[in-house]
Structure formats: structure tokens, C-alpha cells
Amino acid sequence: MKRIVMFAWLMLGATSLVAQNQTKSPYTRYGYGKLADPSVVSLKGMGGIGYGVRNSQMINTLNPAAYSAVDSMTFMLDIGVNMTVGNYKDGALSASKTTAGLDYLAIQFPLLRGLGMGVGLEPVSYVGYKYGQDAKVVQDEETVTGYETYSGTGGLNKISSSLSYRIVKPLSLGVKVSYLFGTVAHGYVFTPAQTNDYSLTWSETLQASGFTYDFGLQYTQALSKTKSLTLGLVYIPKTNFGGDYTDVKPSGTTSIDTTFNYKGSLPETYGIGLTYNLRNRLTLGADVQYQRWGEVEFNDFGDNNGLTDRLKINAGVEYIPNVLSRSFGDRLRYRAGVSYANSYIIDSNLSKYSEYGIYIGFGIPMVDRRSFVNISMEYSRLTPQKTLSMNESFFKFTLGYTFNESWFRKRKLQ
Numbered sequence: 076m077k078r079i080v081m082f083a084w085l086m087l088g089a090t091s092l093v094a095q096n097q098t099k100s101p102y103t104r105y106g107y108g109k110l111a112d113p114s115v116v117s118l119k120g121m122g123g124i125g126y127g128v129r130n131s132q133m134i135n136t137l138n139p140a141a142y143s144a145v146d147s148m149t150f151m152l153d154i155g156v157n158m159t160v161g162n163y164k165d166g167a168l169s170a171s172k173t174t175a176g177l178d179y180l181a182i183q184f185p186l187l188r189g190l191g192m193g194v195g196l197e198p199v200s201y202v203g204y205k206y207g208q209d210a211k212v213v214q215d216e217e218t219v220t221g222y223e224t225y226s227g228t229g230g231l232n233k234i235s236s237s238l239s240y241r242i243v244k245p246l247s248l249g250v251k252v253s254y255l256f257g258t259v260a261h262g263y264v265f266t267p268a269q270t271n272d273y274s275l276t277w278s279e280t281l282q283a284s285g286f287t288y289d290f291g292l293q294y295t296q297a298l299s300k301t302k303s304l305t306l307g308l309v310y311i312p313k314t315n316f317g318g319d320y321t322d323v324k325p326s327g328t329t330s331i332d333t334t335f336n337y338k339g340s341l342p343e344t345y346g347i348g349l350t351y352n353l354r355n356r357l358t359l360g361a362d363v364q365y366q367r368w369g370e371v372e373f374n375d376f377g378d379n380n381g382l383t384d385r386l387k388i389n390a391g392v393e394y395i396p397n398v399l400s401r402s403f404g405d406r407l408r409y410r411a412g413v414s415y416a417n418s419y420i421i422d423s424n425l426s427k428y429s430e431y432g433i434y435i436g437f438g439i440p441m442v443d444r445r446s447f448v449n450i451s452m453e454y455s456r457l458t459p460q461k462t463l464s465m466n467e468s469f470f471k472f473t474l475g476y477t478f479n480e481s482w483f484r485k486r487k488l489q
Contacts (some may be wrong), residue, residue, distance in 0.1 A: 097230075098201040099161055099172040100467055102428070102457070106373070106382055107259065107339075108202035108230055109130040111136065115181060116155045116419035116475030120436015120451035121391025122412020124360045126348025128216035128306035129247075129293055132445070132479060134183045137362075138307045138348070140291035142183055142191035142239035148481045151183045155475035156414075165465040169211065174203065178473055189241035193251075199231035199341075202259050212265055213297030214272060221274075231257035231283060243294065255316055255341075258282050275325040281337055285316025301354045301447065307362075309346035313370070316340065339373060342366040342385075342419075355398040361390040368419040383427060387416035408438025410451070418457075426461035445479035 103109045110223035117133050118125045125137030135141035136151045145151065155178035162171050181195035207224040233399040234256070258280065265275040292308045320337035343366070350360030391412025397405040414432040421427055436451035450473070457467040 076148065097157070097159065097174050097176045097198075098203040099163075099174060099205075099226075100466060101204045101206055101418065102418075102422065102467065103200075103202045103204050104225060105202075105229055105422055106368075110200055110385075110419065110487040111230075113179070113197045113199075115179065115412070115477075116449035116451050116473050117153075117155050117393075117408070117436070117438055117447070118391075118476065119453065119473055120239050120410035120412065120434055120449065121358070121360070122389040122414050122432070122437075124348060124350070124362045124389045124391045124412065126291075126304045126309055126346050126362045127293065127350035127360050128307070128348070128358065129235075129295060129350070129352075132447075132477075133196075134181045134477070136179070136193070136195055136197060136235075136237075136289040136345075138293060138309050139237040139251040139289050140191070140239050140247045140293040141298065142193045142237050142249055143170070143189055143241040143247040145183050145185050145191040147185045147188050149185065150480050151474060152478040153179075153181045153183075153221055155179050157471055157472055157473040160471055161469040161470045162251075163465060163467050176302055177340065177473070191236040191239045193239075195235050195237075196424045197233050197235065199233055199255065199257070199260075199266065202227045202232040203230075210265065212275065214267075214275075219267050219269070219272045221265055221272070224264045224266070225262070226264075227259070227261045228255060229259040231255060231259065233287065235333055237289075239291075241431075245294055247293045249291040249293075251291070253289070254288045254289055255283060255285045255314075256281075257356050276323070277325055280321045280324045281318055282320075282337075283318040283339065285314065287314045287316075287341060288312060295360070298318075303351045303352050305352065307346075307348040307350070307442075309344070311344035311346075313343040313367070314341050315372070318324075329460075332430075342368045342371050354397055354453035358393040361388070363388050366419065381421045382419055383417075383421060385417055385419040387414065389414045393438075406440050406444070408436075408440075408447070408449075410434070410436035410438070412436075414455075422459070422464055424461050424463040424464045425461075426459045427463065428457045428459040430455055430457050443479075447477045447479075449475040449477060451475075 127215045129144045157178045158175040179197045183193045205226040210223040223234045233253040235253035237251040241247045260277040260280040290310045318337045321334045346364045348362035364387040366385040369384045394409045412434040416430045418428045432455040434453045438450040454473040
């Protein structure tokens, strides 16, 4: 009971931390912001794969069917923090900015043999930007020169609960129910060059809430006593959510404040992954995800030039030289991966972008050989279709700790 209370307090505190700004990208002005990678650090180091990953020493938040892989006597907790250095270039102008914060929080534990449960807190999207430019506006039928500033903060997050059951030895099914929440705010300020002219301020704020549902399947085919192949499938239906939308628009020297109910949605998502596993030595896999963003209800929140369907492809590998060796280097987990995705947003130049990522990671075993310190390093580059749009690249360092303990094992008195 004490452990449950402790985790509840930890989850409550983490809710405010995960909502902190973790991007400075001007592209987050569009849509619901930059889409987050919901995988844990150990999977990030493998390029973010997870649909077909099935490992009793790892929490897999990407496919709810994976929770049934938990050992029947094991309680696991995984927490990650990150730091991102972003580089932005627009023509002759360039800037570099750093952000940091909590990445995720996840736990996993068994309920019965073959029945596993998970609870977690994960980000859905990030919004964080501030930039400006010289501008001209019309005030009282006269053209006024000055400087305009665009800014945005916030993001969407999920608190989730997952349940997975191993129906027969090779087949597991799972479901995840998540509560979606978060606040996203966009703002605009025009500051006139002359003091006798008046400034203009505009803002809009969305406080979102709703539920999402993930359905997962994993099927493992044994190839030999030490080799296996796991197929993973994930389906997320299109889900609607609501919220309060507040719009503040300038009207002369004053402003008009309007609040009404907002109706939005998140896209129908299909995911498939295939993973080859050589027991205690090698994991090699690839995932494909397709999201139908072009069909979501967006209702012109933020700058909306339309949304478009998104395809994401990930591939990765984990290698362990010798898990039973006394040599520390032989027991390390060495990880690497790559990814590709197209944007779901269309910017003000009516341009989309492609994102390419390279990942490396390490799993460092603790003295008990059950818990791990996990590290992942990612370099990603955003390449727009049109030269008028901004180029962006970033380096992301994520540090995680996987606590693995036999909390359910009964001790015998001698």
C-alpha cells in the first residue's frame, strides 16, 4: 500500500514537470505542436522501435500487448529526463537554443500469471517558440510600422493504464486507456515604432481533455530454442476530445475576450513491427506507423494551413556481448537506430518537411543485474520541401533509470 501511495505522489508531481517547455521550434506554431516520441529510453536508443519488442527486463509503452511479458514476481519503474539543443536557420539568420525536462514515467507489474498491467505518464505534443520580425499594420486607416512577436507554450499529455493478457504462449493482446490533458497557448504582440500609436495583442488558449484507446497484439514464432520472431500490431481509433477555448482579439485600444467549447480529435493510427531476437544477445527490429492526420477535426486552432497524413519508419538494434560475463563491458547493452517521418503540419509557405534521425544508446546494468541506467543520444534534421521554410536540427540526450525489483517474492523464515 505504501508503494502505491508513493507512486501516486510521484505521478502527481511528474504531471507538472512533463508539461514544461521542451522545444523552441517555430514549427510548433502549427497544429498541436511537435509530436512527442512516447518510447522509453531503452527503446529510443534503438531508433524508437517497440511494436514487436517483447522483453521482460524492459517496459514497452508503444504496444500494450507487451505488458504480459513481465516476470510474475517483478515490479518495474522507468523514468526518463532529457536535454535538447536545437539549431534553427532561416536564410542568413540562425539561432541555437537549449531545453530540458521530464520525458516520461512508467511502471509495470504482474496481476496474475500471463496478465500484466502498466501505468504511465507520457507526452503527446510540445509547443514552445518565440520569434519576431519587422511589420506593418493598419490602425485607424493608417499604416503603422513596428515589430511583431509570435510566441507559444504548452503541450498535450496522457496518463494511461494498460492491461495485457497472454492468451496462449505465442499470442498476447493488450489495451491501453489514456486520459488526455494539457494546455496550449499561442500569442501575438505588435509593438509600434512610434509611442503615439497603440500596440496590438492577440492570444488563444486551449485547455484540452478527453480519452484515447490503444489496442495491441504480439505474436511470437519460435525459430529455435534461442531464436524467435515477434510480430506486433497496434491500432488506435480516431478519438474526439473537448476543452475550453479562449480567444482574445484586439478591438481598437481594447480587446474582446471570448470563451467557448472546443471540439478536436486525434488521428486514426496503424502500427506494425517485426523483431528478431537471439536470446540474451541480439534484438533487431523495424516499425512502420501511419497516422491519418488529414481527417482530424482541427477547428482552426493556431495557424492552420491544413494537416496531412504522417508516415513514420523506425529501425534499430540492441547487442549484448555476454550477459553472464563478469566483465562490465560485456554486460553492457549497445543500441543504435534510425528513423524517418514526414510532417503532419503544413507551414505558412504551404510546405511540409521530412525528419531524419540517427540514434545510439547504452544500457548500463546495476550491481543487482536487474536494474539499469539507460542513455540515448539522438541527432535529427528537419528538411523542408521549400527553400523559403526554416531548416532545423537538434541533438537530444535522454537519461533514464529502470528500477527492477522482486517486490512480490515471499521471503521464507529460517
